[in-house]
Amino acid sequence: MKTVVRYLINASALLFCFQTSTAQQFVHPGLLQGREDLARIKNGVAMRIEPIFTGYNQLKDNRQSQFDYKMQGPMEMVGRNPTVGQGVYDADANAAYQNAIMWTITADQRYAEKAKQIVDAWASKLKSITGRDAVLMAGLGPFKMVNAAEILRYTNSNWAPVKIKQAEKHFKEVIYPVIKDFALFANGNWDSAALKTMMAIAVFCNDRPMFERAIVYYQYGEGNGSLPNYIINEEGQCQESGRDQSHTQLGIAHLADCAEIAWQQGLNLYGILNDRLLRGFEYTAKYNLGENVPYLPAMDRTGKYLHAQIATEGRGKLRAVYEEVFNHYVHRANKTATFTQKAAEKVRPEPQGTPGADHIGFGTLLYSRSLQTIDPYAKVKPCTPSGLTAMPENRSIQLTWVPVRGAIFYQVKRAVNRKGKFKIISSRVINAQFKDKNVASGRKYVYTVSAVNNKGKSRDAYPAAVTAGLPAGWSVTDLDPKSKKGQARSLDSGFTVEGTGMGFTGNEEQATYIHHKLVPYQTLAVHYQPQLTSQFTGFGISFRQSAKEKGIGVNLLIYPEVLQQLEAPKWVVTCTARLHPGDSLTQAGATLNVKEPVVSFNRMTGGCWLKLVQEQNQVNSFYSADGKDWQLIGTVARNLSLTEAGIIVFSGLEAVSTTVKFDQVRLE
Structure with a gap:
């Protein structure tokens, strides 16, 4: 099974607003001086x-x-x-x-x-x-x-x-x-x-x-x-x-x-x-x-x-x-x-x-x-709206775009799935935002917007596609109920996760966990897309028996070992396991220091891959900088009856959340 959901597409073709013989993508000269x-x-x-x-x-x-x-x-x-x-x-x-x-x-x-x-x-x-x-x-x-x-x-x-x-x-x-x-x-x-x-x-x-x-x-x-x-x-x-x-x-x-x-x-x-x-x-x-x-x-x-x-x-x-x-x-x-x-x-x-x-x-x-x-710009047909974004909220989808100079109102269109036909759902939106409340959870919608004034209507913005809520089968859980609630949104083939909590230490678990049902002999591989926000962030993947706190599971995590220099931590990859509910975590395999090009000047500025593989009575964990050459991090050779696969994100701080993007999530 492959997760393919889009949360936000950066959109819209920018055209030279003043009428010319051929449409232009940008106004020129068009930086600080026109x-x-x-x-x-x-x-x-x-x-x-x-x-x-x-x-x-x-x-x-x-x-x-x-x-x-x-x-x-x-x-x-x-x-x-x-x-x-x-x-x-x-x-x-x-x-x-x-x-x-x-x-x-x-x-x-x-x-x-x-x-x-x-x-x-x-x-x-x-x-x-x-x-x-x-x-x-x-x-x-x-x-x-x-x-x-x-x-x-x-x-x-x-x-x-x-x-x-x-x-x-x-x-x-x-x-x-x-x-x-x-x-x-x-x-x-x-x-x-x-x-x-x-x-x-x-x-x-x-x-x-x-x-x-x-x-x-x-x-x-x-x-x-x-x-x-x-x-x-x-x-x-x-x-x-x-x-x-x-x-x-x-x-x-x-x-x-x-x-x-x-x-x-x-x-x-x-x-x-x-x-x-x-x-x-x-x-x-x-x-x-x-x-x-x-x-x-x-x-x-x-x-x-x-x-x-x-x-x-x-x-x-x-x-x-x-x-x-x-x-x-x-x-x-x-x-x-x-x-x-x-x-x-x-x-x-x-x-x-x-x-x-x-x-x-x-x-x-x-x-x-x-x-x-x-x-x-009030004297000519409006430019095409730019920056159209679609963000799923609770039982609705919030659309926003950058206000267009000279526009009097906007027209919003929607299609169901990419092959559907666009239909107008609101014809006179005054501000550069619109909330679509008529959505069904788990369904994909595609939107576009045009600007209107007395001189005419602009071209439609480049479409923005989004799934209302998470894809079918995915859920978000805070492993520590006392932590500030995290959230996840769908990308094309992955997720953006806003996570909280101090992470995995001893028998403590404070993190945001986005998870899906796991069946025997499955593989979960994710690609981290740079860059993360909180510089104390930890992230990774997990096979677990359930989403309960301090439950049985295997975790493959990247996190910073904070040194005396706050600006220069050492980033490491480790595999840990909890073999019985409530036990302390034990390490499986050696700790790997993350190196260039994933880390530069002690910052996680490059992308990387993490992978867990469940086969027979063991789980193997792997790390790769490029998705081609994989390094075994650790093996947990126990039959743990693991039934969930998911992504772990924590900020490493009490008061600050972190945002981590995984542009590819493969549960196969």
Whole structure:
């Protein structure tokens, strides 16, 4: 028997909303600056409109904005912690982006040639990004490189097609692999840096699945860098507010860049969760302007970072990140942003976004605009909705998608199973969400959504399929009834499990257990898909006599043996058994240390396989990094009358759950 259930499909084809002769997947240029923005900036400089013109002088006079800038690279390898060429890459990334902007303002081809020279050189030579902080290295400077490339590609800079293809290949094969699984093990600014660069690469490379993955992660990602996990409450407190103010400003600025890219693509990430992004900026700006804000100590998603009070380190040192958000909420959305505005005015004109390539900067030039009373997208047929997700709840399915600019309402369609015909189940949904209460447990449904305004209806979003509840035969049990309740949701061929509890120690069992009936001579194999959230997480598989606490069973588990260094535990695989109800667990076989590529820098960043095989009167347990070469971990040679097979997940912490994905679950 093979479990094949889909929980969430990242969806929707993004089309150029304005009518063109051929449909396009993305709006171009469509990262931090669209065509209208570049025209507005160019006109503002030509007409000496303030504060744009003063902002232009900040850019023009910067040493990395010169067409005679001396390129410092390229290099074959760059890295962070240990540092290898970090400053070299970041300086050249700054220069590439800044020269690209200068090209659009001045029409001086020499700026375009400099920007192309830098992008081409690094795209042809850089082969790897290394170090313990590689994700951060790949999430910062490369964001500027991709923005430069996007501008050059779509502003008649005479960039050779072969060089454009080289840049696409470089971004997808050198940069993207480093950031593809985000940074769930770290503070949120890492996660959000990876997120914005992923969005940028997706747009430049016209890669819709990559873009959809990023859009969904921005809203629902398990790590510290998704919007609700970084700006943790309605007051605007941030995950790093208790760490220091520099990193807090870094994190919210990354999220703002994501929202701006989405805006250029016809999507309103700025407005989700009741303008949560603005609340984070207001809270941070208010505190850094010297005023008091409420603070609630809160454990982060990794389980490593708990700050008793808001940080004073870096307080008052405003970064060049406020103009983008101030101008959106006040001049586009016509809302109040009192402290964000004060911060923007205090920094104005925004300089380069130092240190290194942390921020774009120059926001006074790039984002200053007058009040926009009508969104241009209200005058054209809406874009296709993006980020359609379908989440099973108790006897219902909750649909959400990113609000579409200019949409008046949405139409929701549903089909039963993939071969069924779509039928409209709601024709005038006002908000970008819908709860389908007319569902049957265990049945698969497929949904799509379209946006409607006075100019017409968009194309249907890419379908999202989901099973209401778990597939037939599967159940979820908390092995310790006193633990916080865990849950599981179906994936295509596996599950996402949110688990709780301290794990398996002695005769104690605290974990979330998702299980199915086991018959003799069966095999259970699962593939862990990186990455997990709580860095104290344990997970694995089990054959048990029942779902009762402290019952007879065999377990194959991966978990961290926490050393003195909290950031560097040793990850191990063990097989344990309980031969009689209530007995302590005994180990079967040796402990295996998990090594690269599954573990890197003491983090579980790679996927791996676990397998239990029941044959005759014994159970054998196996581990594999690739699903091909299997290593025997232990054998339990007893007839234990095992009748259940399942997945075990525990967070290793009292107050924090963990999220673990198993993209393949095979019970055969």
